[in-house]
Amino acid sequence: MCNLLIIRDVGAMMKIRILDILEETMADGPGFRTSFYCAGCAHHCPGCHNPQSWDFAGGREVSVDELLEVVKADEFSNVTFSGGDPLYQVEAFTELARRIKEETGKNIWCYTGFTYEEILADERLSRILPYIDTLVDGPFVAELRDPELHFRGSSNQRIIHLTKEEDDAIPGTVSVIPFK
Ligand code: SF4
Numbered sequence: 001m002c003n004l005l006i007i008r009d010v011g012a013m014m015k016i017r018i019l020d021i022l023e024e025t026m027a028d029g030p031g032f033r034t035s036f037y038c039a040g041c042a043h044h045c046p047g048c049h050n051p052q053s054w055d056f057a058g059g060r061e062v063s064v065d066e067l068l069e070v071v072k073a074d075e076f077s078n079v080t081f082s083g084g085d086p087l088y089q090v091e092a093f094t095e096l097a098r099r100i101k102e103e104t105g106k107n108i109w110c111y112t113g114f115t116y117e118e119i120l121a122d123e124r125l126s127r128i129l130p131y132i133d134t135l136v137d138g139p140f141v142a143e144l145r146d147p148e149l150h151f152r153g154s155s156n157q158r159i160i161h162l163t164k165e166e167d168d169a170i171p172g173t174v175s176v177i178p179f180k
Contacts, residue, residue, distance in 0.1 A: 011065035011099060014092040019059040019084065021070060028080035029109040029134065029151060034071055035080040040088045043113035047142030049153065053084040064096045071100055078107040087112045090125055097131035109134045116160050135160045 017039040022028075028035045040056035041048075052058070071079055079100055086093045093110075100106055108131060112119070116137045119125045129135070136151060137158050144154035151159060 010095060011068065012063050014064045014095050015061040016064065016067065016089050016092045016096065017056070017059045018062045018067070019053055021067075023070075023074060024077055025080075027151075028082055028111070029078065032074075032077040033080045033109070034074055034077045035082055036067060036086075037082050038084045038086050038089055038093075041083055041085040041113060042088065043085060043139050045113065045140040045142075047145065048140055050084075056088070058084075064092055064099065067096055068099050068103065071106065072104060078109075080109040080111070082111040085113045086110055087114055087119070087125055087128070090128055094128040094131065097128055101131050107133045109136065111136045113139045116158070129162060133161065133163045135162060 016036070018036060019039050020037040022033075022035040022037070024032045025035050026032060037053065039053060039058035041054045044051075044054060048054075071077075081093055081097070087110075097108055097110075100108060110128070110132045112135065114125065114137065116135060119129065119135075119137075135158075137160060138154075138156050141154040141156050144156050146153075146155050149155065149157075
Protein backbone atom coordinates (compact mmCIF):
# COMPACT_ATOMS: atom_id res chain seq x y z
CA MET A 1 0.00 0.00 0.00
CA CYS A 2 2.81 2.35 0.92
CA ASN A 3 4.61 1.63 -2.37
CA LEU A 4 1.44 2.29 -4.34
CA LEU A 5 1.04 5.67 -2.68
CA ILE A 6 4.63 6.59 -3.51
CA ILE A 7 4.17 5.60 -7.18
CA ARG A 8 0.99 7.69 -7.40
CA ASP A 9 2.76 10.67 -5.82
CA VAL A 10 5.61 10.49 -8.32
CA GLY A 11 3.19 10.41 -11.25
CA ALA A 12 1.29 13.40 -9.94
CA MET A 13 4.43 15.40 -9.16
CA MET A 14 6.39 14.74 -12.34
CA LYS A 15 5.27 17.03 -15.13
CA ILE A 16 6.02 17.37 -18.82
CA ARG A 17 5.72 20.60 -20.81
CA ILE A 18 3.28 19.63 -23.55
CA LEU A 19 2.57 21.62 -26.71
CA ASP A 20 -0.06 19.34 -28.15
CA ILE A 21 -1.65 15.92 -27.88
CA LEU A 22 -2.89 14.23 -31.04
CA GLU A 23 -5.21 11.29 -30.66
CA GLU A 24 -5.65 8.55 -33.27
CA THR A 25 -2.98 10.06 -35.52
CA MET A 26 -1.33 7.87 -38.18
CA ALA A 27 1.58 10.24 -38.89
CA ASP A 28 4.02 9.29 -36.13
CA GLY A 29 4.51 5.56 -36.53
CA PRO A 30 2.51 2.57 -37.72
CA GLY A 31 -1.21 2.35 -36.98
CA PHE A 32 -3.25 4.62 -34.76
CA ARG A 33 -1.25 6.43 -32.11
CA THR A 34 -1.62 8.91 -29.28
CA SER A 35 1.18 11.44 -29.92
CA PHE A 36 2.57 13.72 -27.24
CA TYR A 37 4.36 16.79 -28.62
CA CYS A 38 6.52 18.31 -25.91
CA ALA A 39 8.08 21.77 -25.65
CA GLY A 40 11.78 22.44 -25.87
CA CYS A 41 14.58 21.59 -28.24
CA ALA A 42 18.17 22.85 -28.29
CA HIS A 43 19.24 21.06 -31.46
CA HIS A 44 18.03 24.00 -33.59
CA CYS A 45 18.33 22.07 -36.85
CA PRO A 46 18.34 24.45 -39.85
CA GLY A 47 15.09 23.88 -41.72
CA CYS A 48 13.29 22.40 -38.68
CA HIS A 49 9.62 21.96 -39.52
CA ASN A 50 8.55 23.18 -36.09
CA PRO A 51 10.86 25.91 -34.68
CA GLN A 52 8.05 27.18 -32.45
CA SER A 53 8.61 23.98 -30.45
CA TRP A 54 12.14 25.06 -29.40
CA ASP A 55 11.01 27.20 -26.46
CA PHE A 56 11.48 25.27 -23.20
CA ALA A 57 8.88 27.49 -21.54
CA GLY A 58 6.28 26.80 -24.23
CA GLY A 59 3.10 24.79 -23.86
CA ARG A 60 1.69 23.82 -20.48
CA GLU A 61 2.75 21.49 -17.70
CA VAL A 62 0.85 18.22 -17.58
CA SER A 63 1.47 15.53 -14.97
CA VAL A 64 2.60 12.02 -15.89
CA ASP A 65 -0.61 10.73 -14.29
CA GLU A 66 -2.76 12.90 -16.57
CA LEU A 67 -0.86 11.83 -19.68
CA LEU A 68 -1.20 8.20 -18.64
CA GLU A 69 -4.96 8.65 -18.41
CA VAL A 70 -5.01 9.99 -22.00
CA VAL A 71 -3.14 6.86 -23.11
CA LYS A 72 -5.47 4.55 -21.22
CA ALA A 73 -8.60 6.27 -22.55
CA ASP A 74 -7.84 4.93 -26.03
CA GLU A 75 -7.93 1.16 -25.95
CA PHE A 76 -6.47 0.65 -29.43
CA SER A 77 -3.90 3.39 -30.09
CA ASN A 78 -0.22 2.96 -29.38
CA VAL A 79 1.94 5.88 -28.25
CA THR A 80 4.52 8.29 -29.73
CA PHE A 81 6.73 10.83 -27.93
CA SER A 82 7.74 13.76 -30.11
CA GLY A 83 8.51 17.45 -29.83
CA GLY A 84 10.55 19.47 -29.48
CA ASP A 85 12.76 16.72 -28.17
CA PRO A 86 11.41 14.45 -25.42
CA LEU A 87 14.92 13.67 -24.20
CA TYR A 88 15.29 17.20 -22.81
CA GLN A 89 12.63 16.11 -20.30
CA VAL A 90 13.98 12.60 -20.05
CA GLU A 91 13.24 11.90 -16.38
CA ALA A 92 9.51 12.55 -16.71
CA PHE A 93 9.26 10.80 -20.09
CA THR A 94 11.09 7.79 -18.64
CA GLU A 95 8.55 7.65 -15.82
CA LEU A 96 5.67 7.99 -18.31
CA ALA A 97 7.14 5.28 -20.57
CA ARG A 98 7.67 2.95 -17.61
CA ARG A 99 4.08 3.40 -16.46
CA ILE A 100 2.71 2.92 -20.00
CA LYS A 101 4.64 -0.33 -20.36
CA GLU A 102 3.75 -1.65 -16.93
CA GLU A 103 0.09 -0.62 -16.94
CA THR A 104 -0.91 -1.00 -20.62
CA GLY A 105 1.85 -2.82 -22.50
CA LYS A 106 1.33 -0.44 -25.43
CA ASN A 107 4.01 0.03 -28.04
CA ILE A 108 6.05 3.29 -27.75
CA TRP A 109 7.89 5.22 -30.49
CA CYS A 110 10.19 8.08 -29.48
CA TYR A 111 11.53 10.82 -31.76
CA THR A 112 14.74 12.58 -30.76
CA GLY A 113 17.41 14.84 -32.26
CA PHE A 114 20.09 12.89 -30.38
CA THR A 115 21.64 9.90 -32.10
CA TYR A 116 21.26 6.43 -30.63
CA GLU A 117 25.02 6.38 -29.94
CA GLU A 118 24.84 9.70 -28.05
CA ILE A 119 21.98 8.35 -25.93
CA LEU A 120 23.82 5.11 -25.17
CA ALA A 121 26.87 7.09 -24.03
CA ASP A 122 24.82 9.16 -21.56
CA GLU A 123 23.69 7.25 -18.48
CA ARG A 124 20.86 9.71 -17.76
CA LEU A 125 19.42 9.67 -21.28
CA SER A 126 19.84 5.94 -21.78
CA ARG A 127 17.55 5.08 -18.85
CA ILE A 128 14.55 5.56 -21.13
CA LEU A 129 15.68 2.99 -23.71
CA PRO A 130 14.38 -0.17 -22.00
CA TYR A 131 10.83 1.22 -22.27
CA ILE A 132 11.03 2.35 -25.91
CA ASP A 133 10.15 -0.02 -28.76
CA THR A 134 11.31 2.20 -31.60
CA LEU A 135 13.62 5.21 -31.62
CA VAL A 136 13.66 7.63 -34.58
CA ASP A 137 17.01 9.29 -34.03
CA GLY A 138 19.24 12.15 -35.14
CA PRO A 139 18.84 15.78 -36.13
CA PHE A 140 16.96 16.91 -39.22
CA VAL A 141 19.48 17.64 -42.00
CA ALA A 142 17.93 19.85 -44.66
CA GLU A 143 20.33 18.65 -47.39
CA LEU A 144 19.17 15.09 -46.74
CA ARG A 145 15.45 15.89 -46.67
CA ASP A 146 13.38 13.38 -48.63
CA PRO A 147 9.56 13.66 -48.67
CA GLU A 148 9.34 10.01 -49.75
CA LEU A 149 10.71 8.79 -46.42
CA HIS A 150 8.32 7.09 -44.03
CA PHE A 151 8.05 8.55 -40.52
CA ARG A 152 11.26 10.66 -40.77
CA GLY A 153 12.31 13.87 -42.46
CA SER A 154 15.89 13.31 -43.62
CA SER A 155 17.77 10.20 -44.64
CA ASN A 156 20.36 10.41 -41.82
CA GLN A 157 17.58 9.74 -39.31
CA ARG A 158 17.11 6.08 -38.47
CA ILE A 159 14.11 4.03 -37.43
CA ILE A 160 15.74 1.83 -34.79
CA HIS A 161 13.76 -1.03 -33.36
CA LEU A 162 14.82 -1.72 -29.80
CA THR A 163 12.43 -4.60 -29.27
CA LYS A 164 11.65 -7.50 -31.54
CA GLU A 165 7.91 -7.03 -31.31
CA GLU A 166 8.11 -4.18 -33.83
CA ASP A 167 7.34 -4.51 -37.53
CA ASP A 168 10.68 -4.11 -39.25
CA ALA A 169 9.06 -4.16 -42.69
CA ILE A 170 8.54 -0.38 -42.57
CA PRO A 171 10.45 1.15 -45.50
CA GLY A 172 13.45 3.05 -44.17
CA THR A 173 14.10 0.82 -41.21
CA VAL A 174 17.86 0.66 -41.08
CA SER A 175 18.57 -1.09 -37.82
CA VAL A 176 17.07 -3.80 -35.69
CA ILE A 177 18.78 -3.72 -32.33
CA PRO A 178 17.35 -6.00 -29.65
CA PHE A 179 17.92 -3.89 -26.54
CA LYS A 180 16.44 -6.41 -24.16
S1 SF4 B 1 15.48 17.87 -33.29
FE1 SF4 B 1 13.49 18.06 -34.29
S2 SF4 B 1 12.38 19.67 -33.17
FE2 SF4 B 1 14.56 19.84 -32.64
S3 SF4 B 1 15.38 21.37 -34.06
FE3 SF4 B 1 15.76 19.34 -34.95
S4 SF4 B 1 13.98 18.96 -36.28
FE4 SF4 B 1 13.42 20.65 -34.91
